[in-house]
Amino acid sequence: MEAIGHDLRQMQRTPLHASHVEALRRIGREVRFAAGELIAEIGSPMDTFFYVEEGEVEVLHPYSRQRIMAATIGPTQFTGEIAFLSKGVYALPIRAVQDTRAIAVGRDAMLRLMSQVPELSDIVITVYAARRRLHLEQRATGLTLIGADQDGTIRQIEEFAGRNRIPVRSFDLVCPGARAVAEECGIQPGQPAVIFGQGTVIDAPTPLKVAQRLGLDLHAEPGEIFDVIIVGGGPAGVAAGVYAGAEGLRALVIEDLAVGGQAGTSSRIENYMGFPTGISGADLVWRGEVQALKFGTSFAMPRRVIRLERRQDGLFCVTLDCRNQICARALVVATGVQYRQLAIPGVDRFLGRGVYHAATELEARQCRDAQAIVVGGGNSAGQAAMFLSRSARHVHLLVRGGSLAASMSEYLSSRLAADPRITIHFDTSISALEGDEALQRVGTVTSVGAGAQIDACAVFIMAGAAPNCAWLSGLIELDEAGFILTGAAAGRSASFETSQPGIFAVGDIRAGSVKRVASAVGEGSVVISEVWRYLAETPRPMPNADVMTAESVATLPAG
Secondary structure, three states: OEOOOOOHHHHHOOOOOHHHHHHHHHHOEEEEEOOOOEEEOOOOEOOEEEEEEEEEEEEEOOOOOOEOOOOOEOOOOEOOOHHHOOOOEOOOOEEEEEEEEEEEEEHHHHHHHHHHOHHHHHHHHHHHHHHHHHHHHHOOOOEEEEOOOOOHHHHHHHHHHHHOOOOOEEEOOOOHHHHHHHHHHOOOOOOOEEEEOOOOEOOOOOHHHHHHHOOOOOOOOOOOOEEEEEEOOOHHHHHHHHHHHHOOOOEEEEOOOOOOHHHHHOOOEOOOOOOOOOEOHHHHHHHHHHHHHHOOOEEEOOOOEEEEEEOOOOOEEEEEOOOOEEEEEEEEEOOOEEEOOOOOOOHHHHEOOOEEOOOOHHHHHHHOOOEEEEEOOOHHHHHHHHHHOOOOOEEEEEEOOOOOOOOOOHHHHHHHHHOOOEEEEEOEEEEEEEEOOOEEEEEEEEOOOOEEEEEOOEEEEOOOEEEOOHHHOOOOOEOOOOOEOOHHHHOOOOOOEOOOOOEEEOHHHEOOOOOOHHHHHHHHHHHHHHHHHHHHHOOOOOOOOOOOOHHHHHOOOOO
16 A cells, blocks of 8 residues: 555665755855754754765754664755655754764755756655654654553544654553653653653643644744635645645645544545555645645644634635634635534543544554444445454444445445455444443444444444534525535536635535545645636735734744
8 A cells, every 4th residue: 555655765865966966055055063063953943954965964862862763864865854844843853973064955945946846856855755754653753642541632642643644652651661751851650741852741732732842833924914725634625735836826724633634534545546556545635735835835733713704805814713813815615524423422421532533543553452333334434444454353334324335435345245354234323332431332223223232442433424614604605404505506607616706615515526535636626726716806905904914823822
């Protein structure tokens, strides 16, 4: 199956061409580091590209300050990883092993050069992707979590990191590794904690606080007004971000949890063109995010939009959950749908402790060698069941209807039927959840009232998708089910424009859309041509001192 940073060893050390180095010299400056000199500390901005001409650079352990990787960066190689594209920070310190001479190029100048020389861009991005994969595999990072097995807040941060391809070291609350970290950092053993850097404990940790430490929160110039804000970071939203950046638009993608949306929870997509061996939804959309970053599109997460308004000057202003606003000349809604919570007594008690809405490696660990239940009849449910069957002793797929023919791809349903570790229960739903601290048993009932009980440690809910349009503040027309009307249905000539000129909708949130990743990507790419046309025909508003800028959002305290 395709994954980020394949051919890892080769891509880590792919050298630049001589012409690329000459281009770096023209826009950069020569810098020198003495042997033992620290080049970058944990948490410092990754805002400079260093191309090593002489000497050697090593990556250090965040606490011991010893070399953490056998490989070092020498002549013809360069520093950095994917965080460089997103204005992120160093998650590990780097140091000169010996006297080192390098070419230093600022981030903005480097991104401009990469946009002008695609061959250079290809090399840099593939090397960066390979390094990110290496960091994920080796858990090479200065971000450490203790207690995700016991503490819901730490578990939420672990999920946020995992779904956003952020390397973490995660230890159970009581284990030798956790005790060693506690000793290294000088904190009380046996307490849940999030640590970044050399013993810096993040107080009252949240995913937003972690994102801010890593430089993943909003970046913008003071007083900046975006050309387009894209709300939602699933396949449709990320595709829109790629094409907006490629067309030179100043674009911002806002996502409330993880880039990838529901597709990001799919462990294996086999019918997406170009990936004959399959690819996980998270990897597919992560590649799109990297493309969008390369073209200059910004991302802000985890940030949730709670209200939308249109100013008299024509600007669309979204209010974030931090109560501040960001404004743009156009808006693309790509929020997709959310799985409804099952109407079962006590279901909230088991969220994160046996009830999940995603089936990734993180959740799969919870049901190793045990029984798991997947609820749903669509492709997401089928992919989850196939994925979980690798680690669970047995997987039970509960389907409310009497067939999968109308809701699931044939290739997937036939595999489910043939897998001896998967049992499909048609006309069946959950009636009860039981357990003490975590889920232990699940009661089921058929359409004719027959009941049964399954000893299961996990239930994965992949059914009952519902739109979330309350934040649109009634500015656009919806259909009876709450999905957004576009095109002719909304009285517009543009296919994806809503009843409100300047607001567009793509992906699963759009009424009449095909609920497939490929169609969402297609809509996200096509909508930008409509946005471009709208912006070309709409006068640019005069600067307004009353408009809250994105800068003010970025400097808010986390919470």
